[in-house]
Amino acid sequence: MPKLRTAIVDDHPIVIEGLKALLSNEANLKIVGGFYSGEALLSYLDTHALDLILLDITLPDMNGIELCQKIKAVSLTTSILILSNHTERSIIMQAIQNGASGYLLKNSSIDELRYCIAEAVKGQICYSKEITEIISRPTRNELQGPPRLTRREKEILSLIAAGKTSQVIGQELFLSPLTVDTHRKNLIQKFGVKNVAELIMVAVQQQIL
Amino acid sequence: MPKLRTAIVDDHPIVIEGLKALLSNEANLKIVGGFYSGEALLSYLDTHALDLILLDITLPDMNGIELCQKIKAVSLTTSILILSNHTERSIIMQAIQNGASGYLLKNSSIDELRYCIAEAVKGQICYSKEITEIISRPTRNELQGPPRLTRREKEILSLIAAGKTSQVIGQELFLSPLTVDTHRKNLIQKFGVKNVAELIMVAVQQQIL
DNA sequence: CAAAAAATACCTAATAATGGGTAGATAAAA
DNA sequence: TTTTATCTACCCATTATTAGGTATTTTTTG
Structure with missing residues (x-):
């Protein structure tokens, strides 16, 4: 089985480097790029195929939800995992609505991340523990x-x-x-x-x- | 000099009794009545003259500011001291605007009360320490x-x-x-x-x- | 009148907020 | 290019809030 071609999009270089380091030991995936903006990723996607994208919500040029849509429009087979600190229920729901296969907080454990990646490429939707809790407790509003x-x-x-x-x-x-x-x-x-x-x-x- | 004929209006019997007890030793005034409502006081005023009224803001039938107006309409020479727990600047101002000669919090000292009574009957307006502070610090709003x-x-x-x-x-x-x-x-x-x-x-x- | 709802008051313990500062690093305007 | 504003981050100490209860007494209501 070939390794999953994976990209990371985050406006914080530290996060990108951190994720690269964390995932470098994973047997089944290979980080092929880190991008600081939505546009940067999209132009890469024009010429390269990707299996998985780890995506932040806060980006300099567009928000992650918008980017989700655009990625899916170009490459439907690419799985997207949101990696963010935003805990608003509405944001999570929007992300899924726009094609994301999962949502994790940045303080998720490496095990959660690994598990969600596996689920995402299988076509399942997957959340980290905290996110599941937020989703299942809708505002009384x-x-x-x-x-x-x-x-x-x-x-x-x-x-x-x-x-x-x-x-x-x-x-x-x-x-x-x-x-x-x-x-x-x-x-x-x-x-x-x-x-x-x-x-x-x-x-x-x-x-x- | 005859004693000041004084009435207390408060919906809390305990407050009335407390004030009566506190003021019973004062040489220069005599508590001639305690009332639980604005109407009760007003009907008393129809047949009796009063020199001083200690008034609460919260009353069952009308608020103290309204009552202030009505008292002054009937008996302009009666001095009114507000004795309340409300610390809103607007309420204090309204009370004065409507004829009160002073404003004290219920936790004021007996000395402050004594002093304000003296000032009020002299025609001066007088506040307790905390009230002075509230007044001199207008909301930036x-x-x-x-x-x-x-x-x-x-x-x-x-x-x-x-x-x-x-x-x-x-x-x-x-x-x-x-x-x-x-x-x-x-x-x-x-x-x-x-x-x-x-x-x-x-x-x-x-x-x- | 009995049952339900509302208002009262307490407990413990942990977490958050507030008030009073100070101070260095950047960024923007004069 | 200085001055000014903003953003950043900390100190200390005190007070307030929040979360998890329980429980009694009044009121209201069916």
Whole structure:
């Protein structure tokens, strides 16, 4: 079996060199090129065939999703693995939609990378552990409408938005700060967000604030 | 000199009793009534004269600012002191605009209260220490337009709004989390807000997010 | 009235944010 | 070519938030 002709596209030279080093011992593949931009890769593809491309999302001239499309338009048999630090669900989904065979975070283990490469060339789609988790937990935003808030929760939400801490809110509402913490926790859970910054953002978008 | 006829309006019985106890030893005033609602006070005022009213902002039937107006409409010579936990500059200003002679937080010392009562009946306007501080530090929002953000700051602001921590942002932008912390700090300072919750809120209002 | 929902309050422990700096390296403008 | 702005990164110390609970008391509602 011939070795997989593999290219790496990343705007960070260090990442390219790192990957080259990591993959140099792999028996079944050969790194035939490292590119800093989408255009550089595309012009290489004009004259050479590739079996596998490891692709970053952030590139100087175009984003990785766009590049995915263009690669697939030129060479449908080339497998693409995204290697990125972006954890947004929407980006991951878009990448797959546009022809990527997998998505890994840059801190993935070499074993995960090896496994995903194997799956990708077999035509399977493959994600690293963390990515799988992100995908299987869709934002409640994407699922339902805005959550129902109780009177107290609305009250506390707007005080949080005013920059007040649990302690201050507790004083104003004659509540224990621990109670305010509980309401804060419930708000974060109900909205399915990670912290108050996102909470405020989503609440504004859903016109609750 | 006759004692000042004084009333207390607060929806919390405990506060009323506490104030009564605190002020019972004052030689120059006499608590003639405690009321849980604005209406209760107003109907008392129909038949009795008052020299001083200690007023809360949060009341069951109307807010303290509204009540201020109504009191002054009926009895211009009555001095009003606001005793509240609300620290919003706008509320303080509105209270004064509507006839209050002073504003204290509920955790003010008895000395501050005594002093402000004396000033109020002399016709002076008087604030407790913390209130003075709030007033003399107007929100930058009230002063100027939206702050100028650098490219990096805008970038980090939107990542914060997406609920990401400094660590995650650092990973995505290939920066030290400490650097992200610095940008975060600068954002909070530029907007003149207290924390990210308020930061996001204000940024949305000023259409930066 | 019984059951469900909401509001209250606590626990522990880990992680994150905030406030007060300082400071060097680049990059842009005067 | 200086000055100015931006970006970078760190120090220290304190406070706040978050995540994982549990549990009692009020209110509301079927």
